[in-house]
Amino acid sequence: MVSQMAKYGADLDLIFAALSDPTRRATIARLVHGPASVSELAAPHDMALPSFLGHLGKLEKAGLIQSTKNGRVRSYQLTKEALLPAQNWLAEQNRLWQTRLDQLDEYVMNLIKEKDHES
Amino acid sequence: MVSQMAKYGADLDLIFAALSDPTRRATIARLVHGPASVSELAAPHDMALPSFLGHLGKLEKAGLIQSTKNGRVRSYQLTKEALLPAQNWLAEQNRLWQTRLDQLDEYVMNLIKEKDHES
DNA sequence: AAAATACTTAGCCAGATAGGTAACTATTGT
DNA sequence: ACAATAGTTACCTATCTGGCTAAGTATTTT
Numbered sequence: 184m185v186s187q188m189a190k191y192g193a194d195l196d197l198i199f200a201a202l203s204d205p206t207r208r209a210t211i212a213r214l215v216h217g218p219a220s221v222s223e224l225a226a227p228h229d230m231a232l233p234s235f236l237g238h239l240g241k242l243e244k245a246g247l248i249q250s251t252k253n254g255r256v257r258s259y260q261l262t263k264e265a266l267l268p269a270q271n272w273l274a275e276q277n278r279l280w281q282t283r284l285d286q287l288d289e290y291v292m293n294l295i296k297e298k299d300h301e302s
Numbered sequence: 303m304v305s306q307m308a309k310y311g312a313d314l315d316l317i318f319a320a321l322s323d324p325t326r327r328a329t330i331a332r333l334v335h336g337p338a339s340v341s342e343l344a345a346p347h348d349m350a351l352p353s354f355l356g357h358l359g360k361l362e363k364a365g366l367i368q369s370t371k372n373g374r375v376r377s378y379q380l381t382k383e384a385l386l387p388a389q390n391w392l393a394e395q396n397r398l399w400q401t402r403l404d405q406l407d408e409y410v411m412n413l414i415k416e417k418d419h420e421s
Numbered sequence: 422a423a424a425a426t427a428c429t430t431a432g433c434c435a436g437a438t439a440g441g442t443a444a445c446t447a448t449t450g451t
Numbered sequence: 452a453c454a455a456t457a458g459t460t461a462c463c464t465a466t467c468t469g470g471c472t473a474a475g476t477a478t479t480t481t
Contacts, residue, residue: 198322202314204438206439208391215402230441233440234439237438254449255449261399266395273392274389276330277389279331283336323468323469340427340428349470349471350471352429352430352472353471355430356469374428374477374479376427
């Protein structure tokens with residue numbers, strides 16, 4: 184269960200940090216539709232190429248994307264199951280929180296029942 | 303569909319940035335079990351109180367947690383549906399990606415079929 | 422009234438981030 | 452061969468981050 188999260192090498196710090204920037208989220212959102220070259224990815228962003236390369240670098244370091252170079256063009260693609268560690272963490276917190284709210288419900292129900300016995 | 307995401311005021315930049323720090327993720331993970339005071343939350347983290355307050359501040363600005371003060375103690379709790387915007391974004395990207403992979407599958411299948419006809 | 426508790430605020434510092442320009446390398450097209 | 456294209460590398464700068472200490476405020480507790 185817990186070890187399942189360790190399976191995905193790149194850690195949550197880097198993944199969430201990578202996702203905290205709109206340029207980088209937009210790049211992910213582009214890549215879910217298929218691979219693209221550096222300049223294709225950079226085009227929509229009003230920013231010098233070297234600046235944009237920094238973003239690609241962070242996405243890659245976080246393990247979210249991968250690249251290969253053919254001739255002079257480098258092609259990027261989404262890493263398989265890239266987003267799972269983040270999704271798993273969020274889902275787990277959500278699950279624990281729901282569990283807690285259920286317990287709270289039960290607790291409140293008991294309070295009501297006790298009150299009924301008083302009267 | 304898209305407007306659903308706008309419902310949650312605090313934006314993804316702040317939410318993902320808030321989640322990119324281990325101290326802050328641990329604080330969320332603590333709060334899913336129920337509310338706690340500043341010093342209770344700070345206790346496990348080897349860090350001066352003012353430093354830790356900075357983390358709480360970011361979680362609060364991101365809309366992930368809320369607080370109320372009773373006398374001299376301030377109590378924090380998780381915001382209802384706090385994690386949904388992040389979960390929704392990730393789920394949507396995942397969905398689009400799966401859709402794309404399915405199309406790719408179909409495309410490959412067609413290639414194979416064509417090859418069969420050649421022979 | 423004084424001491425202890427529970428934050429809060431103000432200000433400092435080192436390192437990371439997000440942007441930029443300029444100059445360079447490697448491929449491809451003419 | 453030369454020009455154009457596609458990245459890449461090397462810096463520079465301003466701002467944000469995450470940590471700190473010191474000092475201040477507001478509530479209990481004794």
